[in-house]
Amino acid sequence: MKREHPNPHHTHLNPLADASMAASCSSGAGSSAGVYPKQEIAAGKAAKMWEEEHQEAGMDELLAVLGYKVRSSDMAGVAQKLEQLEEAMCIQQDNLSQLASDTVHYNPSDLSTWLESMLSELNPPTSFDSVMAAPPPPAQNPPTIDESFLAPAESSTITSIDFPDQKKHQSSTVFEESSSFDSDLKAIPGKAIYSGTQLESSSRESKRLKPSSGSSSDLFSIPSIGAFNPANESSRPVILVDSQENGIRLVHALMACADAVQQNNLDLAEALVKQINYLALSQAGAMRKVATFFAQALARRIYRVYPENPLDHSLSDMLQMHFYETCPYLKFAHFTANQAILEAFQGKKRVHVIDFSMNQGMQWPALMQALALRPGGPPAFRLTGIGPPSTDNSDHLQEVGWKLAQLAETIHVEFEYRGFVANSLADLDASMLELRPSEVESVAVNSVFELHKLLSRPGAIEKVLSVVKQMGPEIVTVVEQEANHNGPVFLDRFTESLHYYSTLFDSLEGSVNGQDKVMSEVYLGNQIFNVVACEGTDRFERHETLAQWRTRFGSAGFAPAHLGSNAFKQASMLLALFAGGDGYRVEENNGCLLLGWHTRPLIATSAWQLAGKKLGATH
């Protein structure tokens, strides 16, 4: 289930001005509403001039007071358009009759489509825009206007829907969200969602994005989402987003939702997820993406929707390739691990690397090249790649082997390859690998982001470590995420992963361009889904910290091998090469290298050897 990337958010947010400008142009060209908000839209000069031309002619006075300039003659046309609009709105929401009824439930398995339809509504057709550009029509009796304008401000329901102010005149109902939303929201302890009074939040609150016309603000108060839009917005033609406030609110909402999920209060959680999605729109960049992914993950958890089959291997490989290209994490992992392996293989004539994380084999060209150029000439290089079975009939492990063999031939390194398919590393046994005696062949074991998956089954990691010991390796290189996403309490895991992935997405923001970045985000998003939405054996993204891995390896009979200064230097150089990479930091921690973004370490490379055996010593 692929997450629809929140690009739609972008497309509709910015050109609102243009859209409404275009709309007013077209509407001007037509016969009806020559209505414009007082706010001048910075658009084509022609349009502007046209605006000014008509500005003084017969404006409705009442509305002019409020800041809208409407021609009285056009009121009827505007009203009609509003009716059409309401129809259009109602059609799209299945269960929404009058926009003022009971709790709205959405088809849970269709969350993506729902979200998409919500978003596409924000990218409205032209007629919508011209209507939006219209200020509230006076309706039949002026007093009604005032009343309805004032009403929302007095209303005590935070969730009164303000869409569009005009509509209130159409039907005198103030669109209030269902009372259940109210109580749900009020139930949040400590008023994490509501901060301060009604009025306060009305002034600070804005779901609006930076609109250049007051009308565009109305676009965001979609009725079906429990938006708090307390006060009457029409008196504020310019609404600037206070995204920092919203950012805080967003985080609170996320935490509250996770808490609700943990307490199995699914109605509340459901309401909160919708708010999160809505709040996320007001953010920009990394925060929005993270929030959207986490919201979707929470939704999946709430509705118990999660694809049973793991992602098709070729697809996950492709995502990982993009992740490899966009940011330095995988490259850092490969280069540092290679350096450790290179040093361990010093002086050996025949070497054998067992790779638990074969994927596309991107780690090995660099090692082979370093071996080819080492003083004394290259050793005979043997590689055993272990990977999961592929769902299609292609034998991708073999394909990778062929490519590597081609490379080896080019650089004149004697090469041998074997691919192993295993559902889980715990199925492996040392005898399957046809290891040769250790005087003949030196062994290294490599695992990049694979070991944590074993933690979903009890006993698996211990078995694998004992099998590794049986292989008698010179060195075991391990790269893992530096985070604890495997705690017993859901809320703790949620909080940890929220911080972790926020930092990760922040670091991605600096990288250039389009498709690669999007794919990397999807790659990370899949991890988020797994951490948040799954349980039991389905949840395999069980990251643990370096300290925890140290304990595990220590108790399994391994001793740490220090990564040398060469590895540190290479890693630092590599990071310096990355565009937008000023925030990356390499740290050394007791012989292990950590790559982080600013102050937060994100991945850790460590190397291990059998306890009681010194590297390179002869027995």
Added chain:
Amino acid sequence: MKLNIMEEEEERPKIFINDHIDILVEILKRLDGQSLGVAACVCRLWSAVARNDSLWEHLCFRHVSSPPPSSVRPVVVALGGYKRLYMVCVRPVLSRLGDSGLVRRVWTRNEVQLSLSLFCVDYYERLGGSGMISSDASPSSLMFLCKPVNV
């Protein structure tokens, strides 16, 4: 009028550089990468001379503190040649890690090693699915080197 000019021209000694390829090579060896690229656009002869990989080899390792071991050359040649090494790896690495291009700095062994590793990854990526080199495939994993630094 014309006669005068022709007389003047005959008096000056004529050195036509294209007659002396070895001198041309020596001159080109001392150019920086960009100038070498420009020189390659002058005429067909110069283009052929500039394509000579040894010129680029000289350029790549000009500032290395100690000359690279002899085993490097066959590897680099097999992976695509020095010109490609320079264009794809050395130039971006130098410009990112070094000071401005005018200041000649000495490469460290680690930087050389890093460039070579990246070059090898580039070759591997271009291998494509069947093991054949697809020349039009862009080495995407090295694109991060060529992209402008984002502020």
